[in-house]
Amino acid sequence: MDMHDLFRRLGAGAKFDVSRFSADAARFQLGKRKYDFNSSEALQGIDFFGNKKSDPGECGASRTYQELQNEEKKEARLTERKREWNKKKRKRMASEITLPEEETTIQWMSSMEAKIEDKKVREENKLTSGKLEHLRKEKINFFRNKNKIHVQGTDLPDPIATFQQLDQEYKINSRLLQNILGAGFQVPTAIQMQAIPVMLHGRELLASAPTGSGKTLAFSIPILMQLKQPTNKGFRALIISPTRELASQIHRELLKISEGTGFRIHMIHKAAVAAKKFGPKSSKKFDILVTTPNRLIYLLKQDPPGIDLTSVEWLIVDESDKLFEDGKTGFRDQLASIFLACTSHKIRRAMFSATFAYDVEQWCKLNLDNVITVSIGARNSAVETVEQELLFVGSETGKLLAMRELVKKELAYGRTGRAGHKGKAVTFFTEDDKPLLRSVANVIQQAGCPVPDYIKSFKRLLSKEKKKMVKKPLERESISTTPKCFSEKVKDKQKKVTGQNKKKVALEDSI
Secondary structure, three states: OOHHHHHHHHOOOOOOOOOOOHHHHHHOOOOOOOOOOOOHHHHHOEOOOOOEOOOHHHOOOOOOHHHHHHHHHHHHHHHHHHHHHHHHHHHHHHHHOEOOOOOOEOOOOOHHHHHHHHHHHHHHHHHHHHHHHHHHHHHHHHHHHHOOEEEEOOOOOOOOOOOOHHHHHHOOOHHHHHHHHHOOOOOOOHHHHHHHHHHHOOOOEEEEOOOOOOHHHHHHHHHHHHHOOOOOOOOOEEEEOOOHHHHHHHHHHHHHHOOOOOOOEEEOOOHHHHHHHHOOOOOOOOOEEEEOHHHHHHHHOOOOOOOOOOOOOEEEEEOHHHHOOOOOOOOHHHHHHHHHHOOOOOOEEEEEEOOOOHHHHHHHHHHOOOOEEEEEOOOOOOOOOEEEEEEEEEOHHHHHHHHHHHHHOOOOOOOOOHHHOOEEEEEEEEHHHHHHHHHHHHHHHHOOOOOOHHHHOOOOOOHHHHHHHHHOOOOOOOOOOOOHHHHHHHHHHHHHHHHHHHHHHHHHHHO
16 A cells, blocks of 8 residues: 555545635646546656646646636536535425424434434324313313302213204204204203213213203203104103103193104103003104103003003103102102113113202212212202292291291292292291201302391301201101191091991901
C-alpha cells in the first residue's frame, strides 16, 4: 500500500463542500473527473501542488480553470435542484398520510424512533379519550344535579333531555312521538328523563318521584317502544294499580299516546266478562292490561285460570308503597300470586311510587335483577305544585271530625296535583305522631309551604329509632264513618244470630 492509497482510506467517508472550496476542487480535479481516483496510478499524474503533469501527446486538450469552475457550478445547481425536489416529495407524501384523530403527519425516521413516536401517540390518544370520557361524565352529573335526579346502580344509562332524543338514539315510532308532542308533553320531566332510558335498556327499576311528576308517562312510553307493534300472543305488559280510579287514569293516558299505533290496551271492569274475553279460548288479540290486584287474582284463581300471564314481558307496579303495605289496605299476598303467574324468561319489573317505602326497597334489592334506583328531589319529598298543611286533630276520632269540616267547606278530596295541576293536601296528626312530625314538617317546608315554629323545635329521630318505627308502626284506634248507635245495633243483631245458631246446633246434637 503506497502513500496515496493510505491517504484515500484515511479520508474515506469524509465530505467535501465543492461549492465553498471550488478553487481547491478544481486543483484536485474533483466533480466530473477524468481519472479514476480509486487507483494510485491516477494520483501519480498530479504533482505535489495538485497541478496536472504535462503530457506531450495531449497539448491543448487540458481544460482551463474557468471551464472546470463553470462545470462545477452547473453540477452544484443540478444537485441543489434534486435535493429540493426530494424534499418537496417527502413533504407531499407526509401530508397525505395523517393520523385520523390528531391529524399529525407521519415523520420519516428510523424504526426505533418510529416505535418511540408511535408509543407517544398511543399514550396521547389514551389520555385524550380518557379526558373526553371524564368530561362526558361530568356533563351528565351536572345535568342530573340540575334536575335533582339521584341514581344508584351499575352501568347507568344516560338521561335524555328532550323527547326528540328518543328518535335519534332509540328510533321511537314516529306516530308515538307525534302523539306525545301533540298531547302537550314538549319536554320530559325529571323522572321521565332517567326512567325512560333505564327501561329502554331492559333494566329493572325502582323509581320514586313526587305526585304529579309524570310517572305514568315515564313507564308508558318505554313499554310501547319495547313492544314495538301489536302481536297475537296475549298480554305482554301488565300494569298493577291499587285503585280503580288510578287504573282508569293510566288506561286513558295509554290510549291517548298510543293512538294510531294499533296496540290493544284493556282494563278489567267486570271479572266475569273478563274471564270470557281473556280466558283460554280467547284469540289473544291484546297487548297491554291495566288492572287492580283483586280483580286479577279472581281471574287467576279460576279453574282453568281466566287469564294467561305467561307472555308478560313488562310488569309495572304503580304506587308500590301502597300495594306493599301490611294489613287490609295492602296487597302483598296478591302481588306475590301475580309475580308467580308471570313466568316468561323475558319478564322485567319496575316499581313506581311517590315515596321510598323501606319494605319495597328491601324487597327490590333481594328480588330484582341488577336493579337501578331512581329518585327525584329529596327522598319522600312533596311536589311544589301541591299546597301542604299540617292540622292537629287530637285523636283518631278527631281525624273524622276534621274531614267532615273540610267537606263542609266544599273541599273536593281525592288524588290531588295530578299531571302537574295545582292541589292541596292536608295532613292530620295526633299526639302519638309527635316523634315523626319533625320529618313530615321538613318535607312540607322543602316544598315551599309554611310550618308552625313550635314543630320546627321538635327533636329529630335517630336513624335507629326511625327503622324501629318503620318495622313496628304505631297501633292506631280504628275509626268508622258509621254512627256509633248504628254500629252497636249491628253488633247486637250479630250476637242474636250467633246465639240462635248455637241453639240449633245444640238441638240437632240432642236429637
